[in-house]
């Protein structure tokens with residue numbers, strides 16, 4: 001029987017692509033959820049063994065919705081990572097395929113997709129209002145369902161194809177090298193065909209109050225124990241202005257030397273240390289096999 005995987009849907013999202021790359025269709029059944037919290041909650045409640053959500057984009061940075069739900073609302077482990085190339089397309093209803101840009105009144109998409117194309121959209125659609133949807137494919141679905149409206153959307157070509165939209169312009173992201181990191185959450189798992197490129201682990205560190213130089217000491221402890229860090233991101237604790245949780249990614253698995261030692265030392269100083277996962281990392285190029293991704297135009301519009 002195929003194992004169930006929840007992803008940020010509907011079909012056609014970038015997350016759908018990522019979910020199919022990490023969890024091949026031969027062995028897994030992919031089920032769309034309406035939002036990132038829905039995916040994480042469904043895995044936390046064990047309704048689904050696995051889930052896939054976006055966590056960070058090269059242009060726009062962290063997906064705060066994912067980070068905040070991991071900290072405050074669910075207790076799930078990160079079990080894998082995929083780095084996936086993103087090409088953003090400006091798309092509209094087939095009936096408006098030959099319209100000039102100035103006729104469109106609204107751009108609908110996921111906040112991350114809009115943010116990745118902000119300058120380009122300001123330039124070509126300066127008067128259009130921005131409206132947000134829970135995913136790019138949901139936005140495509142809305143545009144497809146309203147031919148009477150002068151709406152455009154931003155998202156993957158696959159979503160446009162699925163909902164019968166026309167592509168007005170491809171590669172509308174503001175910068176080249178637009179990649180998104182997606183995470184798998186839930187039960188332990190490993191890709192049936194492809195070996196991971198490396199291991200990583202993610203920790204959530206909470207500093208005690210009134211502790212001078214606490215963050216400095218935390219980082220120094222990792223350095224002393226020979227642990228290479230690749231990311232540090234702060235998010236508000238939501239309890240008091242100016243207090244933060246720190247997401248820290250280390251370039252090694254949690255059971256390799258250094259991480260346990262540093263964590264113990266940090267805990268002794270009164271810091272909270274929660275392991276969010278120790279997991280294999282994959283890149284789309286290696287994992288995709290024969291499946292194609294929208295190569296589109298990956299040079300941003302202002303560098304053509």
Ligand SMILES: O=C(O)C(=O)Cc1ccccc1
Nearest residue numbers: 013014015110112113135136
């Ligand atoms: O809405 C989607 O398609 C998603 O998967 C979220 C997202 C949006 C923009 C870039 C990467 C992921």
